[in-house]
Amino acid sequence: MGSGLASDRDSAPQTPRDNVYLPSSVRTVAKILVVGHFAVGKTTFIGTMSEIPPLRTEEVMTQASADIDDLRGAPNKTTTTVAMDFGRLTLSDELVLYMFGTPGQQRFVRLWEDLSRGALGALVLVDPQRLQESFPVMDLVERHGLPYAIAVNRFDSAPPHSLEEVREALDLLPETPVVSCDARDERSSAGSLIALVEYLQSRLN
Numbered sequence: 001m002g003s004g005l006a007s008d009r010d011s012a013p014q015t016p017r018d019n020v021y022l023p024s025s026v027r028t029v030a031k032i033l034v035v036g037h038f039a040v041g042k043t044t045f046i047g048t049m050s051e052i053p054p055l056r057t058e059e060v061m062t063q064a065s066a067d068i069d070d071l072r073g074a075p076n077k078t079t080t081t082v083a084m085d086f087g088r089l090t091l092s093d094e095l096v097l098y099m100f101g102t103p104g105q106q107r108f109v110r111l112w113e114d115l116s117r118g119a120l121g122a123l124v125l126v127d128p129q130r131l132q133e134s135f136p137v138m139d140l141v142e143r144h145g146l147p148y149a150i151a152v153n154r155f156d157s158a159p160p161h162s163l164e165e166v167r168e169a170l171d172l173l174p175e176t177p178v179v180s181c182d183a184r185d186e187r188s189s190a191g192s193l194i195a196l197v198e199y200l201q202s203r204l205n
Contacts, residue, residue, distance in 0.1 A: 025093040031118050032196065034085070034101045035141060036125035037133035041153045041183035042101040043085050045125060049099065049189050050087025084115060091197065112140060121200045122148040123192060125183065128161040131169050138170070149177035149199055151192040175199075 022029075034042050047054050085101030100119070102112045116122075122141050126134045141148050152166050163178045172178065177195045182188040 022096060023090075023093065026090075026096050027094040029096050029098060030120050030197070030200075031098045031100065032193075033116060033119050033122040033141075033146070034099050034125065035112075035122050035137050035148075036153075037127070037130065037137055040125045040127050040130075040133075042125055045123075045151075045153075045181075045183040045189055046085045046087040046099050046101045048183060048186055049089050049193065051090060052088050055084075055086035084111070089193065091193070095197075097193065097197070109140065113144070116140075116144045116146065119146060121196055122146045123151055123196050124148050125151050125153050125181070126166065126170070127155065128152055128166055129155070131166065134170065147200060147203055149179065149192065149196040151179055151181035151189075151195075154180060154182050 034045055036042050084103070085099075087099045087101075089097045089099060091097060100115050102115055124134065124138060124141060138148075150166065150170065150172065152161070152163065163180060167176075167178045177199050179192050179195045180188070181192045
């Protein structure tokens with residue numbers, strides 16, 4: 001990956017949202033996955049961070065999914081991603097991220113596996129109130145050999161949990177980045193992506 005990434009976590013990347021074309025200075029395009037269990041905020045995250053209108057494949061949930069999709073953690077959710085979300089983010093004059101959001105339900109595992117091809121890493125969104133639902137997703141990421149960072153998505157109704165508590169509960173390796181994130185907030189979400197990219201760069205050095 002290119003070395004032009006700004007490492008200042010206090011500065012959100014520049015996002016020229018009115019420009020759909022890549023600048024000629026771009027030398028590196030990196031594919032990453034934004035993954036997580038059902039209703040953890042992946043679509044919101046990509047919509048927040050994409051500098052171009054994001055591609056969404058959301059459909060209204062019907063009675064047919066009532067016995068399949070567990071809504072206890074998101075009782076107000078009325079739509080679900082059925083293929084993928086896609087967005088783009090320019091991190092520097094030379095480095096651009098292509099973000100692919102994957103469906104969170106197990107019945108979409110085959111699609112998840114297709115999207116993982118060519119990805120350099122994954123940002124795993126987790127809900128601190130539903131950490132047990134993150135293990136199948138992490139198993140998939142690890143099975144495909146993708147390095148990843150954990151972004152703890154903060155929900156308004158959730159009591160606070162320290163990042164170390166989350167790290168211990170998920171039984172993570174010491175080097176795995178764990179950061180706090182609000183998928184609705186651009187600066188917070190940018191910090192999560194920067195943590196992942198810096199981690200990926202450190203593994204290449």
